[in-house]
Amino acid sequence: MVEDVSKIYKIYEKPSDRLKQYFSKNKKYYREFSALHKMSLRVRRGETFGIVGRNGSGKSTLLQMICGTVMPTTGSIQVHGRIAALLELGAGFNPEFTGRENIFLNAAILGYPKNKIEKKIDEIIQFSELEGFIDQPVKTYSSGMYARLAFSVAIHVEPEILIVDEALAVGDARFVAKCMRRINDIKESGATIIFVSHDISSIRTLCDRVLWLDRGKEIDVGDVFPITSRYMEYMFKDSDGLQTSSDHPSTEPEQIDLVESLDTRPSSHWGSHTGTIKYAAVQNIQGKKADLISWGMDIKISIRYKLNEEIANDNLTVAFSIKDLKGNDIVVAVSKQVIDDGSEYSERRVDFSLKNYLSPGKYLLVATVEKRNGSDVHYYEYYEGAHYFVSISDETMFGVFCPDVEVNSVSL
Structure with a gap:
């Protein structure tokens, strides 16, 4: 003590x-x-x-x-x-x-x-x-x-x-x-x-x-x-305006008033332009938000965002990660540079398609809009906890990420 x-x-x-x-x-x-x-x-x-x-x-x-x-x-x-x-x-x-x-x-x-x-x-x-x-x-x-x-x-x-x-x-x-x-x-x-x-x-x-x-x-x-x-x-x-525990008595995530399509219980939410991300969720193949996903199921990670005149379109990328509740990254993917189609400040969407190979358990989605230039990354918005969801399976599984592995047995 x-x-x-x-x-x-x-x-x-x-x-x-x-x-x-x-x-x-x-x-x-x-x-x-x-x-x-x-x-x-x-x-x-x-x-x-x-x-x-x-x-x-x-x-x-x-x-x-x-x-x-x-x-x-x-x-x-x-x-x-x-x-x-x-x-x-x-x-x-x-x-x-x-x-x-x-x-x-x-x-x-x-x-x-x-x-x-x-x-x-x-x-x-x-x-x-x-x-x-x-x-x-x-x-x-x-x-x-x-x-x-x-x-x-x-x-x-x-x-x-x-x-x-x-x-x-x-x-x-x-x-x-x-x-x-x-x-x-x-x-x-x-x-x-x-x-x-x-x-x-x-x-x-x-x-x-x-x-x-x-x-x-x-x-x-x-x-x-x-x-x-x-x-x-x-x-x-690297902020100098750090609050001590007396200024921040609760360890619960701060409630942030955002649009209804984003979860309002982020564990971490920051960036130079918060509010850029309008929607982020795990979806089924029909494009519906899925709070419960089965192992082996085809899913999409959909992220909608809107730029403004202060955000340069060059070297802009959108990324996501899926974390367990201890914060370990399980799946991470980064889009290629967003193509300038002339509608620079309209709302856009990036979809990532994959199969769910997560073992049964609770997970959360992280969505980011970034500027990448080599190893240097600037976050316009980092939203950890944009969607909380559960992976399920009828089978007993070990580990965290359990892909469908082809096995061949050969007599020698």
């Missing part, structure tokens, strides 16, 4: 100012930097709790105080359970020691008995995939090898609380996938996990709740999907 915690650092312009301050009681030779401001937070036992925020928002400072490596300036923190933390790459490692020696050192720092780590040493080395380098000094390791070893130790010391702060960012995709599976196993065992990442899809997949920090202050805390939607909107717009 974090109760009214603040962290203020003293910033000295030159080393001699520290000495002057030691002998001075009335004059300040430093300026104060507030890394965290009056933070109160309760993470429940067995919960997977995410933290998002841009660089410098106070995420790492908060985690360091929870772990006890940094003391708060004001307030109190209570932790119940053994913590295994991946805060900084190679933290707790001695670069002169070998990988094997650092396993014992790191486990001891985490409070794990030597006799138990001896029984798990082979499993740790195997998971890290460093068998050929484990008896070499870790100062010779790459950043990815550091991450493998640190993560492997942390997940094998049976933590009651696992803290991961962007430690997987340096790993290759295959190892990251293996780590994510292991984190899920730890989650299912009942451990508490605090997970910090810039990867929103990982936050949405793993976490039960999320905290959004910015400039040392809490912006919002609560349900993952609406908060991460607001966070992505903010990061795209």
Whole structure:
């Protein structure tokens, strides 16, 4: 439990100012930097709790105080359970020691008995995939090898609380996938996990709740999907006019008064020209809006929009994605550049035709009108939650996207 915690650092312009301050009681030779401001937070036992925020928002400072490596300036923190933390790459490692020696050192720092780590040493080395380098000094390791070893130790010391702060960012995709599976196993065992990442899809997949920090202050805390939607909107717009949680007390999507043909419960809605999209829905083959679609059914994604004189027609594209309720993109498609037919400001429609191969469940439609120029994308309108719908099937299906796959069996 974090109760009214603040962290203020003293910033000295030159080393001699520290000495002057030691002998001075009335004059300040430093300026104060507030890394965290009056933070109160309760993470429940067995919960997977995410933290998002841009660089410098106070995420790492908060985690360091929870772990006890940094003391708060004001307030109190209570932790119940053994913590295994991946805060900084190679933290707790001695670069002169070998990988094997650092396993014992790191486990001891985490409070794990030597006799138990001896029984798990082979499993740790195997998971890290460093068998050929484990008896070499870790100062010779790459950043990815550091991450493998640190993560492997942390997940094998049976933590009651696992803290991961962007430690997987340096790993290759295959190892990251293996780590994510292991984190899920730890989650299912009942451990508490605090997970910090810039990867929103990982936050949405793993976490039960999320905290959004910015400039040392809490912006919002609560349900993952609406908060991460607001966070992505903010990061795209890079706005200075950010509201804190006291200004925005509810995590429910804001009710936006739009035309009747659009769902009025968007989880995220923004862009430089909102109101450009007039209609977006999943339709059956007859062109009727379909809230219930069967697996294998032919469907259309229909988007109607209207430009104005402030929107240039060149490099204009219309796109859609279908997301699950955690916000993971399942299907994404982008139209080719819209052809200028001379009726530049009339209402237009773009249809995408496809078969429904979504496994049974609830989904939402995202519709966008964009300007694409290479890798640069400008959103005239981004409407996440234009249509909520359900996919159904008489058969039991596994996975999320289940296409009709042709199977040939051949005797050999």
